[in-house]
Amino acid sequence: MASSILRRSLLSQSQGFGTWFSPIKLSWKKTTFRACAASSELNHPIRSEASLSVGTHLIPHPNKVEKGGEDAFFVSSCGGVIIGVADGVSGWAEKNVDPALFSRELLYNAASLVRDEEVNYDPRMLLRKAHAATTSVGSATVILAMLDGNGILKIATVGDCGLRVVRKGQIVFSTFPQEHYFDCPYQLSSEPVGQTYLDAVVCSVELIEGDTIVMGSDGLFDNVFDHEIVSTMNSHSDDVAEAAKALASLAMDHAVDSKFDSPYSLEAKTRGFDVPLWRKVLGMKLTGGKLDDITVVVGRVISSQNGVLDEVQ
Numbered sequence: 001m002a003s004s005i006l007r008r009s010l011l012s013q014s015q016g017f018g019t020w021f022s023p024i025k026l027s028w029k030k031t032t033f034r035a036c037a038a039s040s041e042l043n044h045p046i047r048s049e050a051s052l053s054v055g056t057h058l059i060p061h062p063n064k065v066e067k068g069g070e071d072a073f074f075v076s077s078c079g080g081v082i083i084g085v086a087d088g089v090s091g092w093a094e095k096n097v098d099p100a101l102f103s104r105e106l107l108y109n110a111a112s113l114v115r116d117e118e119v120n121y122d123p124r125m126l127l128r129k130a131h132a133a134t135t136s137v138g139s140a141t142v143i144l145a146m147l148d149g150n151g152i153l154k155i156a157t158v159g160d161c162g163l164r165v166v167r168k169g170q171i172v173f174s175t176f177p178q179e180h181y182f183d184c185p186y187q188l189s190s191e192p193v194g195q196t197y198l199d200a201v202v203c204s205v206e207l208i209e210g211d212t213i214v215m216g217s218d219g220l221f222d223n224v225f226d227h228e229i230v231s232t233m234n235s236h237s238d239d240v241a242e243a244a245k246a247l248a249s250l251a252m253d254h255a256v257d258s259k260f261d262s263p264y265s266l267e268a269k270t271r272g273f274d275v276p277l278w279r280k281v282l283g284m285k286l287t288g289g290k291l292d293d294i295t296v297v298v299g300r301v302i303s304s305q306n307g308v309l310d311e312v313q
Helices: 090-095 099-112 123-133 226-235 240-255 263-270 277-281
Strands: 031-034 040-045 051-059 071-076 081-088 139-147 152-158 162-167 170-174 179-181 201-206 212-216 294-303
Touching (some): 051 071, 051 081, 071 099, 071 294, 081 099, 081 212, 081 294, 090 099, 099 139, 123 139, 123 152, 139 212, 162 226, 170 226, 212 226, 226 240, 240 294
Antiparallel strands (some): 051 294, 071 081, 081 139, 139 152, 162 170
């Protein structure tokens, strides 16, 4: 893939804005698929003894509000609970291609293929079939998580969308980004030289009652530290929709703060990026968040039997 497609901006500049987003909701058939700026809360039953409460919130990049940004996500209860987040690679705009089309179609296909016999509750297989069915030009990073009947959350991820599991005030599980080089993540693409499902990192974690899943695009994890995620979950333990909204709002606050030492700016410095010498002489430092679309999905295990989720109906 050409570097112009893979390239992303290095550091964002602070921009002021007011209440600039409006809700955009997209639904197809019986699956729930959202690419929206509004928060929502859903309860997905996993038998009468257990359920997963899910809240979502998406804030588009200020320059992409009209089209709802380039991130996409879905939450499905078909045969269990499946959550997906995808981030359209913005470099395609340089070729007059809307980066949102690929990410949205990819997740629409994933939501539509959840019950496919060949998928068989395998997130990597779901990635394979969804990617093969996607005809839009573009590329996207993506993460899928599927909760099976034994309370095991199966995860497949390509790129830098991420997931954390918070348990009793601590992060007990984290995914890690894949990248070609700094700010250029692995991505599923319409181009044959891109990554495939075989490049996905596949992992799993057993969930127990009270666990909280935090999934998001890099707009969340580039701007919010893990300890801030834990603190926000503790402050909104009774409302997953408000928790997702609070995390997304915190990420955007950091993204537009040119003085904030964000995870993104700290990582840039560890990779050898810095301000020019003349700026150093003036006491300036490489700081600031990364202005981006921000997608947050929060899921909480609200009841279980013997501490582990029961069989999915």
